[in-house]
Amino acid sequence: MNGQSPGCFAGMFSAWRWLTGLFTMPVAARNRAGTCSTSSAASAANGGNQREGVPFAALPAEVTAAIAQCLSSYADLCAFRRIDKSRHTALSHTVLLPILIRLLPIVAASLGLGVLVEVPVPQLTQGVAVTVALTRALIEQLSRRLFMLERGGSWARWKPVVEMLYLLRGKRPLVLRDDNFGVFGSRAAFMSETEAVRQWKILSWGATVNQGGQQRPLMDGDSILNQWPGYQLPSLLDSASPLFPHAPFDPADPHTQLDGGTYPNYTSMVAFIVFDRLDEGNHINRIRHWSSYCRASAAYFRAGDRLTASHSDAAQWGAAVFDQKWEDGWHRRLVVLGSEAMGEGHMAVIRLTRTNGRRVEIFTTESAPHDHTRTVVMRVLGDHLGGMVWRQEDET
Numbered sequence: 001m002n003g004q005s006p007g008c009f010a011g012m013f014s015a016w017r018w019l020t021g022l023f024t025m026p027v028a029a030r031n032r033a034g035t036c037s038t039s040s041a042a043s044a045a046n047g048g049n050q051r052e053g054v055p056f057a058a059l060p061a062e063v064t065a066a067i068a069q070c071l072s073s074y075a076d077l078c079a080f081r082r083i084d085k086s087r088h089t090a091l092s093h094t095v096l097l098p099i100l101i102r103l104l105p106i107v108a109a110s111l112g113l114g115v116l117v118e119v120p121v122p123q124l125t126q127g128v129a130v131t132v133a134l135t136r137a138l139i140e141q142l143s144r145r146l147f148m149l150e151r152g153g154s155w156a157r158w159k160p161v162v163e164m165l166y167l168l169r170g171k172r173p174l175v176l177r178d179d180n181f182g183v184f185g186s187r188a189a190f191m192s193e194t195e196a197v198r199q200w201k202i203l204s205w206g207a208t209v210n211q212g213g214q215q216r217p218l219m220d221g222d223s224i225l226n227q228w229p230g231y232q233l234p235s236l237l238d239s240a241s242p243l244f245p246h247a248p249f250d251p252a253d254p255h256t257q258l259d260g261g262t263y264p265n266y267t268s269m270v271a272f273i274v275f276d277r278l279d280e281g282n283h284i285n286r287i288r289h290w291s292s293y294c295r296a297s298a299a300y301f302r303a304g305d306r307l308t309a310s311h312s313d314a315a316q317w318g319a320a321v322f323d324q325k326w327e328d329g330w331h332r333r334l335v336v337l338g339s340e341a342m343g344e345g346h347m348a349v350i351r352l353t354r355t356n357g358r359r360v361e362i363f364t365t366e367s368a369p370h371d372h373t374r375t376v377v378m379r380v381l382g383d384h385l386g387g388m389v390w391r392q393e394d395e396t
């Protein structure tokens, strides 16, 4: 995230004195917005909102340009501001605003979610005078976005699910606005929520699915809309499930249970639910299915092998992998090939199931003759199993 050029540091130091007044919001606004440091609380308490010092506009142009170039993250901005705690009042909000506006797309692009998630700068209503109050409100909104995006943890885990949401929403990118960032009432509530859950709450806000001919929200608080019987509350496990003895336990994205199924992380649980919605709504079509009950066959063995292949194998296929298991030995895996493998806005999914037999199903958004899908299927399954699945040669 810190793409700074070496020359920047000198620039920062020649300008730091003017920048130390950056966050002089009232304490209440700061707490709501979740801005960065507590050091300005003291300055606010000392009457920190009075204006003094050199106006930013009076700085030489090369200094102001250097400042803007050096700050490539919200944390930078906060660190920068902490250099001098004694002077918090030198800068006006009208100076801070363009810096935050410049930071937002940089930080959004660094999340690893690709082009399907947009985080627009809140818009000023045209023709309205840019008053101090308005500027302050904008700074607050921008600060909240930057804080949540930067401190929210690793967002990239959601890339395959975000691609599913794109399809579910009729090929519209996800646009994160005030409502998305408003799902948490306070910075503390945001920070204390499990990382994967807090990210999903923001990403999924406003997502709806068709349930019995009616659009209903996908999430209702912590509950997720399952096809049957409706909203259900997932339970996040606080230690590894015996069904996934080898899956790493990550408290940021823990093993999760929902409706009798167990998942090696919360992300997998969401991926299965959203995928079912895609399938049900015909946003993706099942074009092939194959099954084998022939334990001695090479294809049967190979299907089992693909169910247990490691995640580094999946990375080589260019796929994301999600798992679901039941107590009785059922195991289901989604091998998701998104934009990178299938081209922008397209997806193929290989669903592998172990019951008392082996089952492979192929889903795709690509239209016939499915050449691209065929290629990725062969890559993941190999020519033998891939060929049998493609010709739908069941083994009984």
Ligand SMILES: *[C@@H]1O[C@H](CO)[C@@H](O)[C@H](O)[C@H]1NC(C)=O
Residues within 6 Å of the ligand: 157, 250, 253, 264, 265, 267, 268, 311, 320, 321, 322, 323, 324
């Ligand atoms: C979640 O589990 C799946 C397997 O179901 C795995 O492929 C994926 O990498 C895990 N996600 C994270 C963020 O660890």
